[in-house]
Amino acid sequence: GEEVAQTPKHLVRGEGQKAKLYCAPIKGHSYVFWYQQVLKNEFKFLISFQNENVFDETGMPKERFSAKCLPNSPCSLEIQATKLEDSAVYFCASSQGQWPYNEQFFGPGTRLTVL
Amino acid sequence: DAKTTQPNSMESNEEEPVHLPCNHSTISGTDYIHWYRQLPSQGPEYVIHGLTSNVNNRMASLAIAEDRKSSTLILHRATLRDAAVYYCILRTSGGGADGLTFGKGTHLIIQP
Numbered sequence: 001g002e003e004v005a006q007t008p009k010h011l012v013r014g015e016g017q018k019a020k021l022y023c024a025p026i027k028g029h030s031y032v033f034w035y036q037q038v039l040k041n042e043f044k045f046l047i048s049f050q051n052e053n054v055f056d057e058t059g060m061p062k063e064r065f066s067a068k069c070l071p072n073s074p075c076s077l078e079i080q081a082t083k084l085e086d087s088a089v090y091f092c093a094s095s096q097g098q099w100p101y102n103e104q105f106f107g108p109g110t111r112l113t114v115l
Numbered sequence: 116d117a118k119t120t121q122p123n124s125m126e127s128n129e130e131e132p133v134h135l136p137c138n139h140s141t142i143s144g145t146d147y148i149h150w151y152r153q154l155p156s157q158g159p160e161y162v163i164h165g166l167t168s169n170v171n172n173r174m175a176s177l178a179i180a181e182d183r184k185s186s187t188l189i190l191h192r193a194t195l196r197d198a199a200v201y202y203c204i205l206r207t208s209g210g211g212a213d214g215l216t217f218g219k220g221t222h223l224i225i226q227p
Contacts, residue, residue, distance in 0.1 A: 004158075010162075017164065027158035031212045035214070035215075035217075040200075041200055041217075041219045041220050041222075042194075042219070043159075045214030045216065047214075048213070048214055049211050050212055055212045056145075056212065056213065056214060059214065072158070083190060091158050091159070093158070093159075095212075097212050101162035102212075103149075103164075104151075104159075104161065105160075105161070106157075106158030106159050106160065108157060108158055109156055109157075109158055111171055
């Protein structure tokens with residue numbers, strides 16, 4: 001597609017439950033990124049993929065967060081045993097990755113609320 | 116990572132030009148200056164980027180100081196739709212797959 005699609009739009013989980021978020025990048029884009037926006041202006045980079053391979057996962061809290069990008073499937077971000085502090089908007093972005101024409105195109109985000 | 120400093124907020128009137136400053140005094144020679152903005156309840160969107168020369172596109176202009184320690188995003192004629200948080204981000208040359216490092220950005224308020 002021409003836009004990055006993210007589902008669901010909203011997700012509510014009780015503390016300790018699992019949450020799974022999905023992202024369909026723009027067709028033809030090789031790179032996928034996940035970001036977490038906790039407070040209104042504070043973004044945190046989580047992980048990036050080049051096709052189905054993890055490129056950079058330095059921002060991922062590895063104990064409970066995992067992510068995948070498998071061929072012919074939407075990418076996913078999964079949080080096991082959610083905590084209150086995981087409440088945030090999670091954005092997915094994709095890009096062609098060819099420098100310097102590698103602007104990132106963002107999806108509309110998934111708002112996760114952990115109660 | 117080289118850091119950027121932006122004012123927390125700015126206010127302007129509709130149909131007037133807006134100049135959004137960004138300081139990046141520790142920029143390295145291979146860093147490109149990128150601007151993104153986030154409209155209310157949306158994901159960020161790319162605005163413009165440059166290295167040394169001033170740049171223009173359909174959305175905005177980017178003026179880069181000669182020493183590259185600062186830059187200014189220029190919206191030539193602001194509309195209500197330009198009300199957003201604007202982020203100035205440095206990206207290292209070749210870092211096509213690197214995550215973006217967002218600062219706090221400038222919240223631009225447009226008065227009708």
